[in-house]
Amino acid sequence: xxxxxxxxxxxxxxxxxxxxxxxxxxxxxxxxxxxxxxxxxxxxxxxxxxxxxxxxxxxxxxxxxxxxxxxxxxxxxxxxxxxxxxxxxxxxxxxxxxxxxxxxxxxxxxxxxxxxxxxxxxxxxxxxxxxxxxxxxxxx
Amino acid sequence: xxxxxxxxxxxxxxxxxxxxxxxxxxxxxxxxxxxxxxxxxxxxxxxxxxxxxxxxxxxxxxxxxxxxxxxxxxxxxxxxxxxxxxxxxxxxxxxxxxx
Numbered sequence: 298x299x300x301x302x303x304x305x306x307x308x309x310x311x312x313x314x315x316x317x318x319x320x321x322x323x324x325x326x327x328x329x330x331x332x333x334x335x336x337x338x339x340x341x342x343x344x345x346x347x348x349x350x351x352x353x354x355x356x357x358x359x360x361x362x363x364x365x366x367x368x369x370x371x372x373x374x375x376x377x378x379x380x381x382x383x384x385x386x387x388x389x390x391x392x393x394x395x396x397x398x399x400x401x402x403x404x405x406x407x408x409x410x411x412x413x414x415x416x417x418x419x420x421x422x423x424x425x426x427x428x429x430x431x432x433x434x435x436x437x
Numbered sequence: 438x439x440x441x442x443x444x445x446x447x448x449x450x451x452x453x454x455x456x457x458x459x460x461x462x463x464x465x466x467x468x469x470x471x472x473x474x475x476x477x478x479x480x481x482x483x484x485x486x487x488x489x490x491x492x493x494x495x496x497x498x499x500x501x502x503x504x505x506x507x508x509x510x511x512x513x514x515x516x517x518x519x520x521x522x523x524x525x526x527x528x529x530x531x532x533x534x535x536x
Contacts, residue, residue, distance in 0.1 A: 313458040317438070320454070338483050338514035341454075345485045349457045395523025399500060402493060407522050408486035414521045 300370030346408030452480035455488030
């Protein structure tokens with residue numbers, strides 16, 4: 298029998314000050330699902346990078362951003378959905394050259410790069426001006 | 438929440454979470470930092486690309502005078518973030534406190 302999927306979602310206002318509330322939301326889900334806290338920092342990071350991108354690229358949108366956490370078996374997936382926005386597909390962003398020396402380094406793009414490296418996979422969906430990015434992490 | 442303070446030996450001690458909401462606070466603190474300094478991450482739980490960007494800017498500025506930031510006591514998450522962002526080539530990262 299397939300593992301039951303448990304879902305929890307919450308909406309957050311469009312501002313960096315919401316990060317503390319988002320992290321509390323993740324903490325509560327981890328506690329409720331008895332997920333080992335060693336996985337928490339990666340989830341924090343992926344959620345923060347996607348959330349701050351949505352804030353940065355659509356700063357004047359009145360719509361809240363929805364964060365959905367799903368846990369099934371050994372897999373945790375997290376979706377962030379932004380409403381009434383233009384397409385922004387983080388999975389299609391060019392790779393960052395992390396081998397550049399100090400003088401040539403620019404911080405932009407590092408967040409998406411880290412999500413790709415630290416999670417198992419990232420998916421993107423754009424339907425009716427609704428933009429959803431989902432990342433998946435196997436809990437080992 | 439991020440806390441930044443100077444230790445008895447002149448090291449800079451960071452505690453908590455260094456996320457995008459703490460960028461302005463960190464930038465204001467590091468604006469006054471000169472010379473080579475040790476960053477003690479013993480109580481720093483988490484860092485995102487926003488935190489990396491702030492530290493990268495400081496490292497660039499200090500590097501012009503031949504100075505640098507060195508990191509000690511970073512946890513596994515933070516080491517991974519520095520490694521996979523290529524910044525472990527730009528920052529010296531030690532496990533043990535420097536003497």
